[in-house]
Amino acid sequence: MENWIKVCELEDIPQLGARVVKGKSCEIALFREGDRIYALHDKCPHKGGPLSQGIVSKGRVTCPLHGMNIGLEDGRAISPDEGCTETFSVRIEEGAVYISL
Amino acid sequence: MQKLKLVVVGNGMAGMKVVEELLKIGPDLYEITVFGAEPYPNYNRIMLSPVLAGEQKFEDIILNSLGWYEENGIRLHLGKKVLRIDRQRRIVEAEEGMEVEYDRLLLATGSSPFILPVPGRDLDGVIAYRDIQDTEKMIETAEKHRHAVVIGGGLLGLEAANGLRLRGMDVTVVHLASWLMERQLDRHAGKMLQCELEKRGLKFLLEKKTEALLGNEGRVCGVRFSDGGEIPADLVVMAVGIKPNTQLAESAGIHCNRGIVVDDTMQTFDPKIYAVGECVSHRGTSYGLVAPLFDMAKVCANHLAMMGIGRYAGSFTATKLKVTGIDLFSAGKFEGDEHSEEIVLNDVAGGVYKKITIRDGKIVGTVLYGDTVDGQWYFRMLKEGQDIGEIRGNLMFGQSHLGNAGHEGRVQASSMTDDMEVCGCNGVCKGTITKAIKEKGLFTLEEVRKHTKASSSCGSCTGLVEQILASELGGGYSPKTSAEKPLCACTEHTHADLRKAIREEKLLSIPEVMAFMNWKTQNGCSTCRPALNYYLISTWPHEAMDDPQSRFVNERVHANIQKDGTFSVVPRMYGGITNPEQLRRIADVADKYRVPMVKVTGGQRIDLLGVRREDLPAIWSDLDMPSGYAYGKSIRTVKTCVGTEFCRFGTQDSTGLGIMLEQAFDRMWAPHKVKMAVSGCPRNCAESTIKDVGIIGVESGWEIYVAGNGGIKAEVSQFLAKVKTKEEAMEYSGAFLQLYREEAYYLERTVHWIGRVGLDYARSRVAEDEENRRALYQRLLYALSGERDPWKSVVERERKPLFESLMVEA
Ligand code: SRM
Ligand SMILES: Cc1cc2nc3c(=O)[nH]c(=O)nc-3n(C[C@H](O)[C@H](O)[C@H](O)COP(=O)(O)OP(=O)(O)OC[C@H]3O[C@@H](n4cnc5c(N)ncnc54)[C@H](O)[C@@H]3O)c2cc1C
Numbered sequence A: 001m002e003n004w005i006k007v008c009e010l011e012d013i014p015q016l017g018a019r020v021v022k023g024k025s026c027e028i029a030l031f032r033e034g035d036r037i038y039a040l041h042d043k044c045p046h047k048g049g050p051l052s053q054g055i056v057s058k059g060r061v062t063c064p065l066h067g068m069n070i071g072l073e074d075g076r077a078i079s080p081d082e083g084c085t086e087t088f089s090v091r092i093e094e095g096a097v098y099i100s101l
Numbered sequence B: 001m002q003k004l005k006l007v008v009v010g011n012g013m014a015g016m017k018v019v020e021e022l023l024k025i026g027p028d029l030y031e032i033t034v035f036g037a038e039p040y041p042n043y044n045r046i047m048l049s050p051v052l053a054g055e056q057k058f059e060d061i062i063l064n065s066l067g068w069y070e071e072n073g074i075r076l077h078l079g080k081k082v083l084r085i086d087r088q089r090r091i092v093e094a095e096e097g098m099e100v101e102y103d104r105l106l107l108a109t110g111s112s113p114f115i116l117p118v119p120g121r122d123l124d125g126v127i128a129y130r131d132i133q134d135t136e137k138m139i140e141t142a143e144k145h146r147h148a149v150v151i152g153g154g155l156l157g158l159e160a161a162n163g164l165r166l167r168g169m170d171v172t173v174v175h176l177a178s179w180l181m182e183r184q185l186d187r188h189a190g191k192m193l194q195c196e197l198e199k200r201g202l203k204f205l206l207e208k209k210t211e212a213l214l215g216n217e218g219r220v221c222g223v224r225f226s227d228g229g230e231i232p233a234d235l236v237v238m239a240v241g242i243k244p245n246t247q248l249a250e251s252a253g254i255h256c257n258r259g260i261v262v263d264d265t266m267q268t269f270d271p272k273i274y275a276v277g278e279c280v281s282h283r284g285t286s287y288g289l290v291a292p293l294f295d296m297a298k299v300c301a302n303h304l305a306m307m308g309i310g311r312y313a314g315s316f317t318a319t320k321l322k323v324t325g326i327d328l329f330s331a332g333k334f335e336g337d338e339h340s341e342e343i344v345l346n347d348v349a350g351g352v353y354k355k356i357t358i359r360d361g362k363i364v365g366t367v368l369y370g371d372t373v374d375g376q377w378y379f380r381m382l383k384e385g386q387d388i389g390e391i392r393g394n395l396m397f398g399q400s401h402l403g404n405a406g407h408e409g410r411v412q413a414s415s416m417t418d419d420m421e422v423c424g425c426n427g428v429c430k431g432t433i434t435k436a437i438k439e440k441g442l443f444t445l446e447e448v449r450k451h452t453k454a455s456s457s458c459g460s461c462t463g464l465v466e467q468i469l470a471s472e473l474g475g476g477y478s479p480k481t482s483a484e485k486p487l488c489a490c491t492e493h494t495h496a497d498l499r500k501a502i503r504e505e506k507l508l509s510i511p512e513v514m515a516f517m518n519w520k521t522q523n524g525c526s527t528c529r530p531a532l533n534y535y536l537i538s539t540w541p542h543e544a545m546d547d548p549q550s551r552f553v554n555e556r557v558h559a560n561i562q563k564d565g566t567f568s569v570v571p572r573m574y575g576g577i578t579n580p581e582q583l584r585r586i587a588d589v590a591d592k593y594r595v596p597m598v599k600v601t602g603g604q605r606i607d608l609l610g611v612r613r614e615d616l617p618a619i620w621s622d623l624d625m626p627s628g629y630a631y632g633k634s635i636r637t638v639k640t641c642v643g644t645e646f647c648r649f650g651t652q653d654s655t656g657l658g659i660m661l662e663q664a665f666d667r668m669w670a671p672h673k674v675k676m677a678v679s680g681c682p683r684n685c686a687e688s689t690i691k692d693v694g695i696i697g698v699e700s701g702w703e704i705y706v707a708g709n710g711g712i713k714a715e716v717s718q719f720l721a722k723v724k725t726k727e728e729a730m731e732y733s734g735a736f737l738q739l740y741r742e743e744a745y746y747l748e749r750t751v752h753w754i755g756r757v758g759l760d761y762a763r764s765r766v767a768e769d770e771e772n773r774r775a776l777y778q779r780l781l782y783a784l785s786g787e788r789d790p791w792k793s794v795v796e797r798e799r800k801p802l803f804e805s806l807m808v809e810a
């Protein structure tokens, strides 16, 4: 059973930008590209860089520390890099953003 | 939309490069059918030499596996030759009566070896050196027979001869000219090469014309020359040149002139038909090396994808022999004439010979033997037409004697063993790089960066990586100059094109630039967006939109990100001067926010390290000091010494000028970071000679130096001008910086920019042209007017929330 939690309004997340959600166990980065929102564990599989601080484009985020590209949809590093970071389900309802942990 | 039909004739390196590029930029446009006369998927032809020499296997040199064709939905017909093109019906006919329709046709038929028209050329055991089959035949023959004769002492012939020798044959190379590789080497280098190859057991017969091949029961048994001499031969390899495969095109009535004639868009005489590779003739030239063919392929793919930009304007090519242990490099017009001059270094005992041919102050050709480390450097200057006046005296000693940080000052890749580290940032060894080049079929620096990470961080090992590429790929490697490289994979345009369009079309936002310049991606990428953002705000200050999401994190949050995701805070201390009150505030902030480390930086100020993102606005507010821009492509510090105020040697008020400069140019964005210094006398305690702008006070005024660098590659700054007053020093420095801001490419520091355009250029615009200097300076002051301190605006305006995290209860 999914447990949806409201985190913010869509407007709170800048276009091609991100916000960080602090949960009890970990920090989650919410990314926005167009009207799509993606939620990823805010931790790069390479050396733990905060993905939320990277540049967003083409459905990926470029890690701010050493430039690895991570797919926003599946959390996988784009070839030839390797690695994977956890993703979370996101729902948008009446302009509000919900995530499921 | 119904897909168009693209038929490719020729499953070789050029044709498949077009297909690869096309799949990248227009994956859904075409239904692709490929015909290949050879029964193999596309392989790396240039690696046949290492295969023959026993250094690699056939499996290793496949570039596109059968699975690749399948995954990309390409219909592949192997072992099928196309026999006819019917241009009216737009159909190609292949062997066994097969017919396929096309909307676009690509001819990439390569070339065939030229076979000397001598009696006996059809005998068994007489072959050329072109494909896998020939190579297999040589390997087989080497097992059973003894005498090999290679006709032709060019690149291909020597690689064949070397391979056969390594496989145990007794090899004689027969050559018509009086020295080897006469089209790439001068006599001297040719003789050195011959000497080295003789030491390895090869024999040479020069100035010999082959008259007939002698046979015995259908198999070759000897070679006879025009002077009557004869030698035994069980195998004859003809390597006397190639001729473009144009029969198919010619029979279809397509204009050919030695090659298939194409224009700068790779279109043939029939607009539905394109051609690339060795089979074409472009502006009267046919190429026989992969680097130019790949350039053609890119342009061709662009036009097939209907993007309609990109022109192929011809290539300069360089040569390198792929015989392990022999270092040889050649490029351009190395044989001088009455208009040129030569610089020659000839170290007979050391086995080193270098010749650089110069015309009108520019390199037009070079031959290097024994020490080819600087080949790519000379080649790049040749291609860029760089004026070498300034460096002429040092040219022969190479780029390397200055040394790079991070790999033990090593400059020669060939002397490194496989387990030695090439890239100090990412810990990549030489062996990893050579392996990736061979196994993954890499051809460019970008590809090596992508696959191995070598040279992808600070870039100081780029030279070494280029050497490794050149030695693996022979002439197949061609370094790109920044002027001809597209900004990134999202566009075909170069930095220069983009700067020009933004200026001339008055483009004011990133989406406008992307629309106007036909961007291939919707939102660009982390390479192009920051560059475009800089070009916009530097070209149209107060008008263009500054887009925070197109800035790297540091510039977005006005602090430097650390390895653990925290940030550092460096407030400005103009000219390195502080006071007890500021120090007290810094100390209080450090206590209050539990800053883990307070450090004095190399830039004469104080760094608070390990600050949490959420605390940044509060710290800035408590500090109440301006941002030090330690995170930005902007003015960093102006280092000063004590000068006349206190120092017994001081001739000028260096501290005062330093503070003036830092205050005036504070908040100035630039293509890269900018560091300045002012010293009060030639003892130069502020290290002005390794700064982007360094000023040294002397009795009679100030000397201004520019384009120095103290980082990855230490580079001493060069003299720009001498002035009398502080005001003049401000104006000259400002004008120089504005020229840099307007014309350099993003991420190019002053030293690299000046390396590209020459100091004379900067001098002529800044020092010698008063009107222009004033105008530049005014434009800088205009750009800086009204710029607000970024920390203050975060604190005072509503931008704080972006620094805070959202809290949830789970
Ligand atoms: C703090 C400081 C070291 C220190 O503790 O003293 C420092 C720290 C960094 N330097 Fe530096 N550099 C510092 C002085 C220097 C100097 C010396 C100087 O300026 O007098 C140099 C050589 C001079 C030069 O730049 O020509 C220097 C050459 C570099 C380079 C190589 C630049 C080059 O073009 O070769 C980089 C990499 C880059 O910028 O791409 C770099 C990059 C960095 C970065 C920003 C790395 C990064 O991208 O995260 C470091 C940030 C550390 C952090 O987490 O905050 N740092 N760095 C110094 C800050 C000075 C200041 O007050 O602003
Ligand atoms: C041994 C060797 C070493 C080399 N070393 C280097 C080097 O170090 N550096 C370098 O830059 N270059 C080197 N070259 C040259 C380089 O390999 C060629 O320039 C390059 O492969 C040419 O590419 P292409 O696609 O134009 O032709 P090819 O690769 O020859 O491809 C053309 C293909 O088309 C097929 N074909 C022709 N006609 C038809 C038809 N009618 N129907 C169907 N198929 C057809 C051919 O069978 C062939 O497979 C070397 C070449 C050889 C042989």
Ligand code: SF4
Binding pocket: none
């Ligand atoms: S502060 Fe400078 S030299 Fe030190 S590790 Fe960081 S980038 Fe390297």
Ligand code: FES
Binding pocket: A044, A045, A046, A047, A048, A049, A063, A064, A065, A066, A067, A068
């Ligand atoms: S931590 Fe993300 S690339 Fe290194």
